[in-house]
Amino acid sequence: MAKILLENYCFPENLVGMQEAIQQAIDSGEILRISDRKTLASVLTVGVQGALNDPRLTVSYEPNFVPVMPPLLPSLPIEQLIRLVRNSVKVDILENNIGYLRIDRIIGEETAATLGSLLRDNIWDKIAHTSSLIFDLRYSTAGQLSGIPFIISYFSDPVPIIHIDTVYDRPSNTTRELWTMPSIKGERYGKKKDMIILTSKHTMGAAEAVAYTFKHLKRAIIVGERSAGGSVKVRKIRVGGSEFYITVPVARSFNPITGQSWEVSGVSPTVNIIAKEAVAKAKYLLAVRGAIPSIVQSISNIIERSYAFTDKVPALLHHLQSTDLFSVISEEDLAIRLNQDLQTVSEDPRLIIKYLQDNAAIVEEDPELCTVPDDQELLRALIDSTFKVEILPGNTGYLRFDKFVELSALTKSEEFMAKKVWEPIKDTDNLIIDLRYNTGGCSTSLALILSYLHDISPKHHFFTIYTRIQNTTTAYNTPLQITGPTYGSKRGVYVLTSYHTASVGEEFAYLIQSLHRGTVIGEITSGTLMHSKMFQIEGTGLAITVPVINFIDNNEECWLGGGVVPDAIVLAEDAEDQVHEIADFHQGLRSLMEETGELLEKHYAIHEVALKAITDSMSSSAMLSPSRLMTL
Structure with a gap:
């Protein structure tokens, strides 16, 4: 057995120590006590397979074994060859100009050369002009590796030639490389049109080599079941003059791309499905891929x-x-x-x-959010219902609005707006702006509302919006004129957020931070604002969300949207209580900065204009924003 394996097994490098292992088994005496020949064969099989980790190695006791030599195909009469090919090949043209090619036996190099014209006329030319191909190897259980280059070549370009496989034969100790052929009989299918190969658990040998090669050349998608995992060449060899035989794989394949093979493990499909459903699945895949x-x-x-x-x-x-x-x-x-x-x-x-699962419909933004009534009474009712104003203990103003009203609605009713919102809070020490329930609206009013939270002069640039679809750039600055008192820049502003805060509400919270005009308290906002629009791809279940707006803040930074992270993260229901703690802390800082300013005025030998800039900066509430406190 050791001698047979050393001379014939296709992985000779794994046989180091094999002869010594067999001698040890003999010397142990256990194997000599086995009197039943079939039991001995089973024990030897387990030993050899375990030692070499190859399930193809088997030892058998067969006193009546008669080797059967299959006839060499090239030696058959031409009529028999033609009949064999016609019985093992089926060609059809399916709907949508899909070619169907079924091969149950892959003929060798000599036979393919002999029948070149027949193959061209009855196979290759028939499928050459189809739009795509289903190549059915589910029933291919026999064939010769030498025929593989003929098949691969029809589905490749003539140049460059491709290294398909390398086959090592142990008994002759020779290596043969398989390459595509620069010239063939018939029109090539080429490598651009879609091809799907069907496999089953019965697909074996040369057909596995074809499927494995096409898969790793990225030329075909494999659909069906994992193939059988056959071998390039297996021989059953008699052990000495006994009636024991050992089955040995005597040749092996090396794929130049993977360095491995389809042998034993088989070819794993790209799409795993039972073999009888493979044709229907292939048609579906070709329709998907065609689009x-x-x-x-x-x-x-x-x-x-x-x-x-x-x-x-x-x-x-x-x-x-x-x-x-x-x-x-x-x-x-x-x-x-x-x-x-x-x-x-x-x-x-x-x-x-x-x-989009089941072609779910795209939900468009409600256009009613940005509509403006013409009637003055309706405008006032809109403002009245949108804005809620209170004066809380500690002389703290409270302003809640759950959506941003369109700018023209605010400007048309600005006097009422001033009376409703800004007059009541003008003398408060701090202001809470509650956006915990704000789900968006129209961004056109952002600059106006921000203007009321700054001084009338100097004029401020708040943000810029570039809209790709209209190809327009709009800068949002302090309006030329404001009706009503502004809250100014000296007092504290505290913006409350929750995970419900969305869209324009998120923009406002972001700008409060980037302008250093206030402190954001609460939960991270919803993150739904992406300055994007969703487009559905017609006739498919696909949609693409595309950012159509660049939102550029006052620092010339482009904000990509997404959730706004508060300066103080607390539960939304606790945010208002947290305001009072932070406001008290800020009040202490203000006192500290006022005293520092007085000391500077008395003792710091600096130009009067520069001194005023320092003291104004220290007295500004912007200094209280978390991003600016570090400068203290």
């Missing part, structure tokens, strides 16, 4: 037309067109692949492609 180019083009058009970061658009479009979508098997899979690529190139978490 990919138009889907990618639609997405490219939307990005080119709508994405706010115009400088990133060329790179995104280039990447979309060059993305490897070889193994995409569903719209959901396509969304995941494209999403990963877009996120990597754009570094923008808002640019998202989603698969």
Whole structure:
């Protein structure tokens, strides 16, 4: 046995110490006490398989074994060869110009050369002009490796030639490389059209080599069951003059891409499904994959037309067109692949492609939020119902509004607005702005409301909005004229947030922080504001969310949206109580800064204008914002 393995086993490097192991088993005496021949064969099989970790190695006792030599195909009469090929090959053209090719036996190199014209006329030319192909190997259980280059070549380009496989034969100690062929009879199918290979648990040998090669060349998607895991070549060899035989794999395959093989483990499918359902699944996949180019083009058009970061658009479009979508098997899979690529190139978490389960409808923003009634009484009723004002203990003003009213509504009723909101709170020491229930509205009124929280002069620039779809840039500054008293910049402003705070409410909270005009207290906001718009890809379950607005704050930084993190994070229901603690702390700081200012005025030898700038800065409530306290 050791001698047979050393001369024939295709992994000779694993046989180091094999002869010594067999001698040890003999010397132990246990194996010599086995009197039943079949039991001995079983024991030897377990020993050899365990030592070499190869389930193909088996020892058998077969006193009546007669080797059967299959006839060599090239030696058969031409009529029999033609009959064999016709019985093992089926060609059909399915709906939507899908080709169907079933091969149950892969013929060898010599036979393929002999029947070249027959194969061309009856197989290759028939499928050459189909739009895509289903290649059925579910029933392919026999064949020769030498025929593989003929098949692979028809589904490849003539140049460059491709290294398909390397086969090592142990008895002859020779290595043979398989390459695609630069010229063949018939028209090539090429490598661009979709091809799906069907496999089953019965697919074996040369058919496994074909499926494995196409899979790792990224030329075909495998659909069906894991294949049988056969071998390149197995021989049953008689052990000496006995009636025992050992079955040995005498050749092995090395794939140049993976360095491994389909032997023993089989070919794992890209889409795992029972074999009898594989054709229907393949048709579905081809329909999905056939739509990919138009889907990618639609997405490219939307990005080119709508994405706010115009400088990133060329790179995104280039990447979309060059993305490897070889193994995409569903719209959901396509969304995941494209999403990963877009996120990597754009570094923008808002640019998202989603698969909408069951083609869920896209919910559009309620247009009523930005409508303005013409009637003055209706306008006043809108203002009255929107804004709630109170004076709390400790002379603290309280202002709650749950949506941002359109700017024209505020300007048309500004006198009433001043009387309703700003007059009652003008003499308070601090102001609470409650946005815990604010879910958005119209951002056009942001600058006006912020203006009331600053001094009339100097004029302020609050933020800039660039809208890609209209290709417009709008700067939002202090209005030319304000009706009613402003709250000014000296007193404390405390903005309350919750996870319900959304959209424009998030913009306001963000600007309060970036302008250093107040302290945000409560929960991280909803994160729903992305300055984006969702577009559905027609005829699919896919949608792309594209940032269509660049929101640029007063520091010239572009805010990508997402949740606003409060300066003091507490539960929303505790936020108002937290205001009083923070306000008391700020009051102590104000006193400290006032005393420091007085000391500077008395003792610091500095120019009067510079001194006034320092004291004004220290008296400003902006100094109380968490981001500015460090400068103290």
